[in-house]
Amino acid sequence: MTMFSDPRWTEAASHLPDYLGSHLRVSLAALALGLVTSLPLAILARHRPLLRGTMLAVASIVQTVPGLALLALFYPLLLALASLTFAWFGFDFSAFGFLPAMLALALYSMLPVLRNTITGLNSLDDALLEAARGVGMTPPQSLFKVELPLALPVIMAGIRTSAVWVIGTATLSTPIGQTSLGNYIFAGLQTQNWVFVLFGCVAAAVLALAVDQLLALIESGLARRKPLRTALGGAGIAALVAVTLTPVLARSSTTYVVGAKTFAEQYVLSQLIAQRLHAAGLTATTREGLGSSVIFDALANDDIDVYVDYSGTLWVNQFHRKEIPPREQLLAELKTLLAKRNITLLGALGFENAYALVMPRKRAEALGIHSIADLATRAGSFSIAGDYEFFSRPEWASLRNAYGLNFRTQRQMQPNFMYAAVAAGDVDVIAGYTSDGLIAKYDLVVLDDPKRAIPPYDAILLLAPGRAHDATLQPALRPLIGRIDIGAMREANLRASGNNANSSPTSVARWLWQRIEAGH
Amino acid sequence: MTAPLICYAHVSKSFADGAGARVVAVDDVSLDVADGEFLAIVGSSGSGKTTLLRLANRLTDADAGTVTIEGEDVRNIDPVGLRRRIGYVFQSGGLFPHMSVADNIGITPRLLGWPAGRIASRVAELLALVRLDGDGHRHRMPHELSGGQRQRVGVARALAAEPRIVLMDEPFGALDPLTRDALGEDYRSLHRQLGLTTVMITHDMTEALLLADRIAVMRGGKLLALGRPAELAESRDAYVLELLRTPRRQAERINTLLPGAGAA
Numbered sequence: 001m002t003m004f005s006d007p008r009w010t011e012a013a014s015h016l017p018d019y020l021g022s023h024l025r026v027s028l029a030a031l032a033l034g035l036v037t038s039l040p041l042a043i044l045a046r047h048r049p050l051l052r053g054t055m056l057a058v059a060s061i062v063q064t065v066p067g068l069a070l071l072a073l074f075y076p077l078l079l080a081l082a083s084l085t086f087a088w089f090g091f092d093f094s095a096f097g098f099l100p101a102m103l104a105l106a107l108y109s110m111l112p113v114l115r116n117t118i119t120g121l122n123s124l125d126d127a128l129l130e131a132a133r134g135v136g137m138t139p140p141q142s143l144f145k146v147e148l149p150l151a152l153p154v155i156m157a158g159i160r161t162s163a164v165w166v167i168g169t170a171t172l173s174t175p176i177g178q179t180s181l182g183n184y185i186f187a188g189l190q191t192q193n194w195v196f197v198l199f200g201c202v203a204a205a206v207l208a209l210a211v212d213q214l215l216a217l218i219e220s221g222l223a224r225r226k227p228l229r230t231a232l233g234g235a236g237i238a239a240l241v242a243v244t245l246t247p248v249l250a251r252s253s254t255t256y257v258v259g260a261k262t263f264a265e266q267y268v269l270s271q272l273i274a275q276r277l278h279a280a281g282l283t284a285t286t287r288e289g290l291g292s293s294v295i296f297d298a299l300a301n302d303d304i305d306v307y308v309d310y311s312g313t314l315w316v317n318q319f320h321r322k323e324i325p326p327r328e329q330l331l332a333e334l335k336t337l338l339a340k341r342n343i344t345l346l347g348a349l350g351f352e353n354a355y356a357l358v359m360p361r362k363r364a365e366a367l368g369i370h371s372i373a374d375l376a377t378r379a380g381s382f383s384i385a386g387d388y389e390f391f392s393r394p395e396w397a398s399l400r401n402a403y404g405l406n407f408r409t410q411r412q413m414q415p416n417f418m419y420a421a422v423a424a425g426d427v428d429v430i431a432g433y434t435s436d437g438l439i440a441k442y443d444l445v446v447l448d449d450p451k452r453a454i455p456p457y458d459a460i461l462l463l464a465p466g467r468a469h470d471a472t473l474q475p476a477l478r479p480l481i482g483r484i485d486i487g488a489m490r491e492a493n494l495r496a497s498g499n500n501a502n503s504s505p506t507s508v509a510r511w512l513w514q515r516i517e518a519g520h
Numbered sequence: 521m522t523a524p525l526i527c528y529a530h531v532s533k534s535f536a537d538g539a540g541a542r543v544v545a546v547d548d549v550s551l552d553v554a555d556g557e558f559l560a561i562v563g564s565s566g567s568g569k570t571t572l573l574r575l576a577n578r579l580t581d582a583d584a585g586t587v588t589i590e591g592e593d594v595r596n597i598d599p600v601g602l603r604r605r606i607g608y609v610f611q612s613g614g615l616f617p618h619m620s621v622a623d624n625i626g627i628t629p630r631l632l633g634w635p636a637g638r639i640a641s642r643v644a645e646l647l648a649l650v651r652l653d654g655d656g657h658r659h660r661m662p663h664e665l666s667g668g669q670r671q672r673v674g675v676a677r678a679l680a681a682e683p684r685i686v687l688m689d690e691p692f693g694a695l696d697p698l699t700r701d702a703l704g705e706d707y708r709s710l711h712r713q714l715g716l717t718t719v720m721i722t723h724d725m726t727e728a729l730l731l732a733d734r735i736a737v738m739r740g741g742k743l744l745a746l747g748r749p750a751e752l753a754e755s756r757d758a759y760v761l762e763l764l765r766t767p768r769r770q771a772e773r774i775n776t777l778l779p780g781a782g783a784a
């Protein structure tokens with residue numbers, strides 16, 4: 001029982017209605033759309049070998065695209081589409097969250113249904129098809145009265161496979177803004193909260209099994225002509241649909257949505273913001289685990305209301321600026337750039353989370369390496385590790401140009417594991433984050449950047465265009481401006497990376513607020 | 521003799537085989553079936569007899585020649601409507617495995633939009649006609665029936681919409697001899713009782729002789745001979761005589777083995 005007395009279980013359980021409801025909603029909608037598309041397509045293609053081959057090939061190719069990539073691709077696709085419809089027809093739609101997730105999952109669901117429907121229909125006994133014509137059935141009557149009922153077990157097997165796939169893959173819709181059981185998994189992985197990871201996996205598996213069993217019930221009811229079974233299974237699915245619809249009704253339109261990217265600091269800060277809004281009597285929900293390319297567009301489109309970004313990230317990645325002005329100047333210019341897109345830069349939180357080249361203190365001292373310039377002379381025999389995006393970011397190109405860096409090897413790593421890896425000597429240098437608490441924990445040192453190749457990365461609070469003149473939101477958030485120093489953030493991040501009862505983002509955010517208050 | 525109910529005039533039909541060549545299944549066949557007649561078409565497999573049967577209800581269409589049903593060219597009749605007014609008994613039943621006996625029998629009336637009450641009483645009537653009443657057969661599934669029972673349901677289904685014409689494709693071929701004989705006799709009396717016109721395909725000359733009024737012999741797509749049994753016996757065609765030899769020898773043998781068998 002001690003295991004379950006861990007407050008993280010209670011916290012995980014408290015998210016369940018939201019996460020499970022959203023997960024179900026997007027999965028069932030995707031399944032329904034997938035079925036409505038693939039069943040007619042399969043029926044149309046069964047006697048047309050060319051169409052059949054093409055369709056199955058396309059569906060198979062879609063299947064080989066990793067789920068995460070497929071979901072991620074739908075976001076820019078829909079954004080482009082939305083801007084087209086806006087330009088041509090004067091309306092646009094949200095390319096964030098539900099829609100791209102549902103479309104990608106629907107596409108993903110098609111292969112098993114297509115394949116099984118075609119196989120089921122094409123493997124029927126010719127004598128029975130002849131009998132159907134012989135007793136005077138029209139082709140549609142033959143299809144609905146004979147072929148589909150007889151192929152039903154094979155078709156249902158396809159539908160069940162596809163249901164299990166969709167429910168499993170829907171956990172990957174978190175980064176494009178669709179809340180799902182994946183929120184547990186992404187948050188858990190980033191903050192080393194294994195309770196969350198486990199909770200998310202088990203919940204998704206139980207959901208998949210439950211839907212599969214309900215479909216099996218419908219199938220056996222239809223196959224054995226037991227209407228009660230069919231009705232029970234149907235009622236089960238209907239109940240699930242009803243459950244998914246209630247949170248929609250319950251959601252109030254005045255809820256503020258706080259966004260967070262995919263790393264621990266962002267989870268903590270989004271909880272901190274949400275807690276401040278609650279304290280001000282506002283309702284707030286968090287939308288966590290968003291990809292860095294998704295989150296800014298989501299804010300610009302009012303899909304989320306507020307989040308924390310970093311000045312250098314926006315400067316380089318969003319506005320593609322090459323020159324790097326001093327910190328204050330960059331911040332001022334950024335504020336103007338953002339204002340042109342109606343985004344409010346409310347202020348800087350007071351700390352920087354910059355990319356920095358980091359190595360063990362003792363080794364750096366022994367080798368006389370104090371700055372990146374010192375490092376450059378030895379880089380040829382060194383290996384470097386960075387997170388998944390670092391080596392494709394402009395900052396890396398700028399670093400290499402400025403210092404002529406040329407490492408022996410470069411590797412990509414899960415950020416949580418980089419620090420331990422460099423401390424253990426598995427790699428020589430890592431591209432770490434200055435606000436990470438692990439720098440102190442592992443006795444690492446941040447190398448100077450005398451040529452200022454890496455821009456400053458002040459943590460800044462951004463508000464969506466729709467909240468620019470919100471008189472209740474801004475006062476609630478102002479107490480955070482300039483109040484979080486690098487020491488506080490590092491310790492918060494260190495706490496969040498722990499694996500104990502107090503390491504959930506919510507608890508850490510509470511601790512951080514206490515520390516902010518105590519500082520004054 | 522009354523006007524022919526089914527009439528084939530110079531009908532030909534060929535199919536593409538797998539290798540791209542064309543195989544002639546029915547080759548310039550002309551044949552009349554009179555109202556109330558029971559015609560058997562005899563031939564080995566590949567003789568074109570099934571194709572000839574399928575031309576009558578447009579399960580397949582002729583390349584050349586004309587098929588008329590009740591005086592009307594079938595090309596001018598909607599094939600679906602045509603099939604609903606012609607009974608068809610399939611080899612080994614062709615029952616729909618997901619439908620009960622009653623649903624199988626009532627399928628054509630249902631397609632024709634009969635009211636439920638009329639279908640139910642028609643199903644009961646047919647079950648009695650094919651001697652499947654009692655025992656609660658109507659709610660059974662086809663896989664719960666014996667081969668003979670399945671074929672009885674097949675006959676009942678063919679008769680359900682009160683057709684004048686019944687086409688039968690080797691209906692009793694897969695049954696054991698006793699069942700086959702009983703079913704043949706039962707059908708023969710139904711044919712008479714209901715005033716049907718029946719075309720039955722069989723590869724068994726004995727069955728044809730015992731059941732049919734006239735026999736058509738097919739080989740290689742051509743109609744070799746057509747006539748009453750006595751007329752066939754006068755044929756000079758070697759193949760026709762060959763076909764008749766087996767039943768004749770069997771009859772003689774049975775006569776010697778079972779004294780009095782030929783007394784009737």
